[in-house]
Amino acid sequence: MxxxxxxxxxxxxxxxxxxxxxxxxxxxxxxxxxxxxxxxxxxxxxxxxxxxxxxxxxxxxxxxxxxxxxxxxxxxxxxxxxxxxxxxxxxxxxxxxxxxxxxxxxxxxxxxxxxxxxxxxxxxxxxxxxxxxxxxxxxxxxxxxxxxxxxxxxxxxxxxxxxxxxxxxxxxxxxxxxxxxxxxxxCQGNDRRVGVKPFRFQVAWSYHPSFSSVVRGAWDKGRPNPIRCFSQVRDDTLAFNRDVFGNIFERKKELERRVTSIQQRMERVDALSLIQEKRELQAKYSNLLMQEELFWYQKSREH
The missing domain is CATH 3.60.10.10 (Endonuclease/exonuclease/phosphatase)
Incomplete structure (x- = not known):
């Protein structure tokens, strides 16, 4: 440990x-x-x-x-x-x-x-x-x-x-x-600001159900030039990450915010619908944690 x-x-x-x-x-x-x-x-x-x-x-x-x-x-x-x-x-x-x-x-x-x-x-x-x-x-x-x-x-x-x-x-x-x-x-709020980073493939993308179709569609757009294919895959992947996949940490914060909201409502009322909604959000959160784990695993350069 x-x-x-x-x-x-x-x-x-x-x-x-x-x-x-x-x-x-x-x-x-x-x-x-x-x-x-x-x-x-x-x-x-x-x-x-x-x-x-x-x-x-x-x-x-x-x-x-x-x-x-x-x-x-x-x-x-x-x-x-x-x-x-x-x-x-x-x-x-x-x-x-x-x-x-x-x-x-x-x-x-x-x-x-x-x-x-x-x-x-x-x-x-x-x-x-x-x-x-x-x-x-x-x-x-x-x-x-x-x-x-x-x-x-x-x-x-x-x-x-x-x-x-x-x-x-x-x-x-x-x-x-x-x-x-x-x-x-x-004790004191120091914001961390992240600068622009070069393109790098994220393994976590591959666990999204829509990602494979994004890659296939981008490759078809670039045919028959392989260099254009790779360039198109990069551009469409970045668009996918921005519009569909999103920032893992922002999605994590949003899920946490929604779960917190439900938990606060459960402090006032007891409702089975809130329990079910919380379970569904927790399932999404677990999947997101797996994606985050892959992100950090890849960042650590472990094999």
Whole structure:
């Protein structure tokens, strides 16, 4: 797995392996000029100090147990660390707990547990940073047409961290094959702009049902000159990519946007038509992920 992440530009900082299907935390870094030092680690909490240019802050990766008695150990680690660290602290992950009755739909709200969680955050000096997009981050289909949704995943931070990153905000990303939403903390929005690239054949095109007819038609237009045939195939392929196939990443964003919209509607109403539509979109998304995998596989020049 370390080789896999390295190929994507990430360096593993610390790994807490899963126990069967439970737990597991991977902390990775894509900042080559930033010093990363693990300052506390347990099966449910991993604290890493990032240092660069004389400034340092700590990120706590959280994967709290779904069992309350075991989860208390995570709270002890977090409390002990916060008492002995006065710098900027950000904690993100699956806390497996909710704060408010509005953070659960279709299930029970246990005020005693919520009060315990709130007291923990107060003791550690942590503030809930809220989130954009979906209200809930965990979703489960129960028997019949019954669903339970909760906000189990969140980001919390100290005043010192919020002061250092005043433009930060949290996004609950689109949930696809997991019962949890990925969450993204954006500290500052730096847009990446991609320049014009020379023509290169993309293997992913061949998995579109219309592509073979595009190639045959373009080749026939260029007959009998082979050079003209290749030139026509290039031109028609570029038109196909622009008008039919489209940008993989833009199509991915659009599918994620549509799934997010359906999930938000499902938070308010229970409808079988929404479930079916979500399944169809997820099937398209899976096919798109396969095309994206081929894209990156080809880009890595692997055989």
């Amino acid at each position: 370390a080789v896999f992440w390295n190929r994507l530009g990430y360096t593993p900082i610390h790994i807490e392996e899963a126990q069967g299907h439970s737990g597991g935390i991977w902390v990775l870094s894509a900042w080559p000029g930033v010093s990363c030092n693990v300052v506390a680690a347990s099966s449910q909490v991993v604290c890493v100090e990032f240092s660069n240019g004389g400034f340092s802050w700590v990120y706590a990766a959280i994967y709290a147990s779904s069992v309350p008695s075991i989860r208390e150990e995570a709270w002890r680690v977090l409390t002990y660390f916060s008492r002995n660290y006065s710098g900027p602290l950000l904690a993100i992950g699956d806390f497996n707990e909710i704060l408010l009755s509005s953070e659960v739909k279709g299930g029970n709200f246990v005020s005693r547990r919520a009060e315990r969680f709130g007291a923990l955050l107060d003791e550690c000096g942590l503030i809930d940073l809220g989130a954009h997009e979906s209200l809930y981050t965990w979703f489960r289909h129960m028997q019949g047409n019954r669903f339970i949704s909760k906000r189990l995943d969140r980001a919390v931070a100290t005043d010192a961290w919020c002061f250092r990153f005043p433009k930060s905000y949290v996004e609950n990303l689109t949930r696809m094959h997991s019962d949890h939403c990925p969450i993204m903390m954006r």
